[in-house]
Amino acid sequence: xxxxxxxxxxxxxxxxxxxxxxxxxxxxxxxxxxxxxxxxxxxxxxxxxxxxxxxxxxxxxxxxxxxxxxxxxxxxxxxxxxxxxxxxxxxxxxxxxxxxxxxxxxxxxxxxxxxxxxxxxxxxxxxxxxxxxxxxxxxxxxxxxxxxxxxxxxxxxxxxxxxxxxxxxxxxxxxxxxxxxxxxxxxxxxxxxxxxxxxxxxxxxxxxxxxxxxxxxxxxxxxxxxxxxxxxxxxxxxxxxxxxxxxxxxxxxxxxxxxxxxxxxxxxxxxxxxxxxxxxxxxxxxxxxxxxxxxxxxxxxxxxxxxxxxxxxxxxxxxxxxxxxxxxxxxxxxxxxxxxxxxxxxxxxxxxxxxxxxxxxxxxxxxxxxxxxxxxxxxxxxxxxxxxx
Numbered sequence: 001x002x003x004x005x006x007x008x009x010x011x012x013x014x015x016x017x018x019x020x021x022x023x024x025x026x027x028x029x030x031x032x033x034x035x036x037x038x039x040x041x042x043x044x045x046x047x048x049x050x051x052x053x054x055x056x057x058x059x060x061x062x063x064x065x066x067x068x069x070x071x072x073x074x075x076x077x078x079x080x081x082x083x084x085x086x087x088x089x090x091x092x093x094x095x096x097x098x099x100x101x102x103x104x105x106x107x108x109x110x111x112x113x114x115x116x117x118x119x120x121x122x123x124x125x126x127x128x129x130x131x132x133x134x135x136x137x138x139x140x141x142x143x144x145x146x147x148x149x150x151x152x153x154x155x156x157x158x159x160x161x162x163x164x165x166x167x168x169x170x171x172x173x174x175x176x177x178x179x180x181x182x183x184x185x186x187x188x189x190x191x192x193x194x195x196x197x198x199x200x201x202x203x204x205x206x207x208x209x210x211x212x213x214x215x216x217x218x219x220x221x222x223x224x225x226x227x228x229x230x231x232x233x234x235x236x237x238x239x240x241x242x243x244x245x246x247x248x249x250x251x252x253x254x255x256x257x258x259x260x261x262x263x264x265x266x267x268x269x270x271x272x273x274x275x276x277x278x279x280x281x282x283x284x285x286x287x288x289x290x291x292x293x294x295x296x297x298x299x300x301x302x303x304x305x306x307x308x309x310x311x312x313x314x315x316x317x318x319x320x321x322x323x324x325x326x327x328x329x330x331x332x333x334x335x336x337x338x339x340x341x342x343x344x345x346x347x348x349x350x351x352x353x354x355x356x357x358x359x360x361x362x363x364x365x366x367x368x369x370x371x372x373x374x375x376x377x378x379x380x381x382x383x384x385x386x387x388x389x
Contacts, residue, residue, distance in 0.1 A: 037078050090140060101159045194210065
């Protein structure tokens with residue numbers, strides 16, 4: 001037998017086989033795309049119609065076409081079920097403030113939402129919503145009413161009924177008009193699903209509840225974490241290790257770092273630092289902090305600054321969770337009401353509400369610095385970016 005000869009009628013056929021091998025075996029793996037769900041608010045120009053959908057290529061950072069997935073009045077924040085193909089949104093429907101339950105449906109590469117049910121929120125419009133870790137209950141935070149509401153979710157992943165509303169009491173009154181009464185702004189649960197947390201801008205506190213999610217779900221008052229006077233806590237996130245909490249203060253444009261005792265369900269402040277320097281805040285007519293995210297690796301924390309129109313990046317000290325400043329990166333848009341990190345941690349998508357933009361930044365995995373990729377998509381008044389799981 002001659003070496004390097006082909007048994008399929010000679011070299012021409014061998015060359016074809018080599019070409020096929022190079023094309024289909026040696027080529028890089030195909031890029032993976034993840035879903036991007038976009039909550040919006042009612043705009044001045046009337047262009048937004050509801051919840052929108054796009055995709056993110058996790059290899060290149062490119063966003064796909066932005067398409068309307070479902071119509072809903074001012075859907076704002078959206079959340080995904082941890083196990084089922086269900087999406088939830090707060091918004092308005094037939095003149096009521098509701099939680100809407102949707103089925104996620106696919107048609108080729110296009111995804112849409114089919115409305116399953118709307119459930120009224122007795123306390124009025126909600127600023128935020130979240131599910132527990134098992135997808136058994138859903139919580140909403142009502143800014144205007146200063147309350148937290150609890151809803152049950154049935155086995156089909158549909159919000160079933162309203163179970164409870166808890167009215168927050170008081171107001172720190174440090175910042176006139178903004179803190180004269182309670183303003184619940186965010187809701188979420190602890191990694192072990194035992195406690196629920198609701199930052200209240202008006203109280204300068206993170207209100208803590210013990211979450212009973214069994215046969216009869218219930219929120220039981222448990223305590224609070226105190227933020228700096230006049231800070232106005234808005235959103236918070238846990239570090240992946242479950243030992244540190246990062247709270248974003250809207251009014252002070254700062255982040256407060258808390259040590260978290262998972263067994264006791266208590267939080268103790270250990271550090272507060274600004275997202276924007278005082279001298280730069282003074283240059284703007286109106287500035288406020290909007291969103292905070294922790295990198296999937298736990299190495300970095302990011303916060304958005306409206307008016308200043310930047311994302312502030314912090315490095316996390318591995319030993320104690322405290323933060324040091326890395327940089328402030330312009331979002332290349334206006335009024336970053338929200339942003340998010342994709343599941344790989346390689347990309348950050350910043351939503352410019354007033355510029356109707358979604359801008360993509362690459363995250364340096366070693367330094368945490370953000371680099372604008374020149375990739376941008378148009379979306380009507382985006383205020384929530386949620387990646388598919």
